[in-house]
Amino acid sequence: MTSRTPAEPDASLSLLRRLVDDALDPGYQEATDRGDSEGANWRHSIAIGLAIALTATLATAVVIQVRVGAPDEGRTRAELTDRVQLATASVEAIDSQLDDLNRDADELRETALAGTGPDRALADEVARLQAEVGVAEVEGPGVRVVMDDGPPAPVGSAGPDLARVLDTDIQLVVNGLFAAGAAAVAVNGQRITALSPIRSAGDAVLVGFRPLTPPYTISAVGSESLATDFESGNARSVLGNLEATYGIDVSVVAEENLGVPGSGDLQVSYVTKGDRS
Amino acid sequence: MIALLALVVGVVLGLLLQPTIPAGLQPYLPIAVVAALDAVFGASRAVLEGIFNDRVFVISFIGNVLVAALVVFLGDQLGVGAQLSTGVVVVFSIRIFANAAAIRRHLFHA
Numbered sequence: 001m002t003s004r005t006p007a008e009p010d011a012s013l014s015l016l017r018r019l020v021d022d023a024l025d026p027g028y029q030e031a032t033d034r035g036d037s038e039g040a041n042w043r044h045s046i047a048i049g050l051a052i053a054l055t056a057t058l059a060t061a062v063v064i065q066v067r068v069g070a071p072d073e074g075r076t077r078a079e080l081t082d083r084v085q086l087a088t089a090s091v092e093a094i095d096s097q098l099d100d101l102n103r104d105a106d107e108l109r110e111t112a113l114a115g116t117g118p119d120r121a122l123a124d125e126v127a128r129l130q131a132e133v134g135v136a137e138v139e140g141p142g143v144r145v146v147m148d149d150g151p152p153a154p155v156g157s158a159g160p161d162l163a164r165v166l167d168t169d170i171q172l173v174v175n176g177l178f179a180a181g182a183a184a185v186a187v188n189g190q191r192i193t194a195l196s197p198i199r200s201a202g203d204a205v206l207v208g209f210r211p212l213t214p215p216y217t218i219s220a221v222g223s224e225s226l227a228t229d230f231e232s233g234n235a236r237s238v239l240g241n242l243e244a245t246y247g248i249d250v251s252v253v254a255e256e257n258l259g260v261p262g263s264g265d266l267q268v269s270y271v272t273k274g275d276r277s
Numbered sequence: 278m279i280a281l282l283a284l285v286v287g288v289v290l291g292l293l294l295q296p297t298i299p300a301g302l303q304p305y306l307p308i309a310v311v312a313a314l315d316a317v318f319g320a321s322r323a324v325l326e327g328i329f330n331d332r333v334f335v336i337s338f339i340g341n342v343l344v345a346a347l348v349v350f351l352g353d354q355l356g357v358g359a360q361l362s363t364g365v366v367v368v369f370s371i372r373i374f375a376n377a378a379a380i381r382r383h384l385f386h387a
Contacts (some may be wrong), residue, residue, distance in 0.1 A: 015371025023375030025337045028323040031330035047331040048320050049283035051338050055313040061296045062306050065349060180326075 118224045131184065134193035134263045138184035142258035143227040145173050148215035150247030165216055167200040169239075170207070173218050175200065176235020182220035184260040188212045191263035208263070215249070219260050227254030279323065304353065305346040308365055312345035313338060318376040325383040341342045345369070 017223060047213075101169055113123040130136035147170070150163030174192055177185050185192045187207045196208040205213040220226060244249045298306055316338040323329040345365050352361030 016371070020375045023319070023372040024322050024326070024379065025313075025319050025333065027327045027333040027337060028326075028330055029357070031333050044329050045279045045325060047334055048317065048324065049279045051313070051334070052280050052283035053287035053290065054312060056284050057291040057296070058306065058313065059292025059310045060288050061298060062310055064291070064295055065298055065303065108297050123321050159333045161360065168326055169364040257347075 015067055025090060041276075068122050085186055093147040096130070113187045129229050130262070134184065134196075136189045137259060137262045138221045139257065139259045140183075140221045140225065141224050142182070142221040142252045142255050142260070143177070143220060143230055144258065145177070145218040145220075145230075146215050146249075146251045146253075147173065147218070150249055165205070165214055165248055167205050170205060170216055170218065172235050172238055174235050176239075177218065177220040177226070178223075179227035179235065180221040180222070180233050181227055182226055182230075184222075185218065186260045188217050189209045189261055191261055196263070197200050206247045221258050227252070229248075253258055284348045304358065304362075305349050308345045308349050308362055309342045309368045311366055311373075314339040315372050315376075316341045318373050318380070322376045322383070325380060 023170045049125065098212045109126065110123070113126070127136065131138050135234070141246070149165055152161055152163065170187060174185050174187065187198070188194070190207045190210055191205070198205070198207050201211070204213075206212070220230075236252070239250055243250050316334070319337065320329060321332045321333070348365055349358055349362050352358040
């Protein structure tokens, strides 16, 4: 190596310089200095020849691999789909396990509160609150609103496709139903609770973080007059506007008996474990 | 001459045998090939400078390949595999360029 003078102009490049200066393995020079390099010439040639042949074989293999691997995007996609489906299946399995456990807990509570007097009152209170917060299934007279995308815009037309049901449209109907006195509302079987967002992500509408596909069926259970109250409400007239202006498909049907599923997952957010003495 | 012959033989062998690379080794083989190339260029330069030593060559060839693969493997485990691969490739390609330039000077005196 070069001797290091204090004013070396390229001191900051010492790493690169070392790389270039030591490009030839220093081992060769050392072996020569020791006098080890007096080997037969043909041995050198064979060693290098073998190494080159091996390297070339490996390089060819890699090149082939890379080239064969390139059109595999379809396969990668399929593998990803498989993995997503596997993960979804496992989420569903865990969900159903959660449902089972919740049912068990419900049964246990019912046996615990099966008595009369204060126990009975507590059980009634639990049932009433469960229906209210959206955990328990609710049945009764109600209304079913079905919304679907209108005919798609002709190919080549500029601007966004306006004949589509948006998250705000579903929000409008859900809010309108609650304003008309609905006790329980579900969109495509997803119960709307105080914590259910209705929003969009890309082209999909998400209710309670689950993507839904059209047509959107919004079922609401309430009083006998729910359907007429909704029909005369503000939301219905806006909905009629959407229908007329953008061609969105809307139907409102009053039902005598309608079931709205519970949301199933009651998450405990603020409760802490108390000390029980 | 022998080097050229070996190159052709190697490529033909690779094309004929089409060795399938185990999936576990796939990320490391390209790096190993670059490391091997570096050793081969170094050896060719040593031959031209008259200081070639087959023991040094075999050890540097195998050592280069193994260490390069090991470094990338370690990087993969640490989550910086791509960056380390880049580093290894940069170092080896600088050395290959330097050695190729030396070989060129020896062969063409330019």
